[in-house]
Amino acid sequence: xxxxxxxxxxxxxxxxxxxxxxxxxxxxxxxxxxxxxxxxxxxxxxxxxxxxxxxxxxxxxxxxxxxxxxxxxxxxxxxxxxxxxxxxxxxxxxxxxxxxxxxxxxxxxxxxxxxxxxxxxxxxxxxxxxxxxxxxxxxxxxxxxxxxxxxxxxxxxxxxxxxxxxxxxxxxxxxxxxxxxxxxxxxxxxxxxxxxxxxxx
Amino acid sequence: xxxxxxxxxxxxxxxxxxxxxxxxxxxxxxxxxxxxxxxxxxxxxxxxxxxxxxxxxxxxxxxxxxxxxxxxxxxxxxxxxxxxxxxxxxxxxxxxxxxxxxxxxxxxxxxxxxxxxxxxxxxxxxxxxxxxxxxxxxxxxxxxxxxxxxxxxxxxxxxxxxxxxxxxxxxxxxxxxxxxxxxxxxxxxxxxxxxxxxxxxxxxxxxxxxxxxxxxxxxxxxxxxxxxxxxxxxxxxxxxxxxxxxx
Numbered sequence: 552x553x554x555x556x557x558x559x560x561x562x563x564x565x566x567x568x569x570x571x572x573x574x575x576x577x578x579x580x581x582x583x584x585x586x587x588x589x590x591x592x593x594x595x596x597x598x599x600x601x602x603x604x605x606x607x608x609x610x611x612x613x614x615x616x617x618x619x620x621x622x623x624x625x626x627x628x629x630x631x632x633x634x635x636x637x638x639x640x641x642x643x644x645x646x647x648x649x650x651x652x653x654x655x656x657x658x659x660x661x662x663x664x665x666x667x668x669x670x671x672x673x674x675x676x677x678x679x680x681x682x683x684x685x686x687x688x689x690x691x692x693x694x695x696x697x698x699x700x701x702x703x704x705x706x707x708x709x710x711x712x713x714x715x716x717x718x719x720x721x722x723x724x725x726x727x728x729x730x731x732x733x734x735x736x737x738x739x740x741x742x743x744x745x746x747x748x749x750x751x752x
Numbered sequence: 753x754x755x756x757x758x759x760x761x762x763x764x765x766x767x768x769x770x771x772x773x774x775x776x777x778x779x780x781x782x783x784x785x786x787x788x789x790x791x792x793x794x795x796x797x798x799x800x801x802x803x804x805x806x807x808x809x810x811x812x813x814x815x816x817x818x819x820x821x822x823x824x825x826x827x828x829x830x831x832x833x834x835x836x837x838x839x840x841x842x843x844x845x846x847x848x849x850x851x852x853x854x855x856x857x858x859x860x861x862x863x864x865x866x867x868x869x870x871x872x873x874x875x876x877x878x879x880x881x882x883x884x885x886x887x888x889x890x891x892x893x894x895x896x897x898x899x900x901x902x903x904x905x906x907x908x909x910x911x912x913x914x915x916x917x918x919x920x921x922x923x924x925x926x927x928x929x930x931x932x933x934x935x936x937x938x939x940x941x942x943x944x945x946x947x948x949x950x951x952x953x954x955x956x957x958x959x960x961x962x963x964x965x966x967x968x969x970x971x972x973x974x975x976x977x978x979x980x981x982x983x984x985x986x987x988x989x990x991x992x993x994x995x996x997x998x999x
Contacts (some may be wrong), residue, residue: 583832586824598816600808612820613967617918619824621963623831634805636880641808650966654939654946685813692810709774710807716774730774731765733799738768742803751802 580675581626593637594619596684597644604648604711605690607670614651617641652713687750694744702737705730767796768858771804774881781982827891827915884987891915897974897995904992908958912974912995919974921995922971927956930980936983938975938991944993945975951983968997 556679558685566574566584571592577585597618597687619645695703708714708722720727745751763786769775770783785995787793897910908925929935935952938945954960964974975991 580836581832583828587829588991590821594816594821599811599814602814603811613917615820616824616916619828620918623828638805646810647966654966688809691806695810706772710773715776716769731769734767734768734772738803742800
């Protein structure tokens, strides 16, 4: 049994010393304290992505809540061999944010970003790890910006705006095959530049 | 199909669109079925997923609102207490699941019959606690769905569980879909049912669960129909159940 009650929220040194992957094992056994720590470590990144895709705070909160509850309930599905916990969480957030965006389009309630920069409260860097993650994110942003614009555009329209390849083909008046080809070329280039720059280890 | 040489697979460029979430529900489903037999596409997914994974980290940093954390932690604590009350069986890790694709989209309970044992026990407890009028988990509601088709066993049941703005369906003694068909979840807000990519079946004893994808905001009813394998963008049969989110 790994449950602890409310008496030990966030303060459990044994859990604090664990890596994400080890915390996921505890979480899969129903340990709410392990969830607390995973949430603490990744909620800002998850919320940031949800906010970037959904464009409103309300929608981003729904998506982030949906994603973290799915993580809690299906934590046993995490497989270390398939990547970091952070990427797994961001993958869940991405899928759910895109689903929300597409459903909003179907219900014709897709909201334009209705909040200004004032809403964009910068998340503080709490640890060295977060500082290095932010530096890495900046490096990747640079690599993404350096992609040929036609390749970057199809990647961004799909990943951040939730458009399907056929919708993108219609928008840009190019064949679907060209859209998919540009996606592949762009991702291959991004990956190889990540490797060269040491972002991908 | 097996294509180990580059460029031989007819779905050559599908991996990048798949990883970016740019395939339609049916295309993504087809690609997932294609993937286990195609070394080339597996290689592409493996190679390109690292590039897609980092895209999510490039966005401007925004702090998650404290009240969001409080809300989520509150739900998790309540559910953990229910699990704890259910004893060691509920703590047992779920069995290893079928291999799914490298990205987290695989983690979505598309065929949610294999929902975790712990969550199954939790659903039972939620139903139980709602029947007993318990207030242990006030944020979860359990709503009985209407079974709309004749000939379904008397003891068949379908329950919609709503926690916050998310929903899950659980079934017991429920008939399997007809041969060559799969159950599909639909969301109905104002008039026309909207498809989801949640496809599921029930096991030999008629038990199963299905996640209602996304938020229930604006959704009045959840419907389930039996559709051709791979799902359908429009309902081809009348619903077998409907569950009102307003109940």
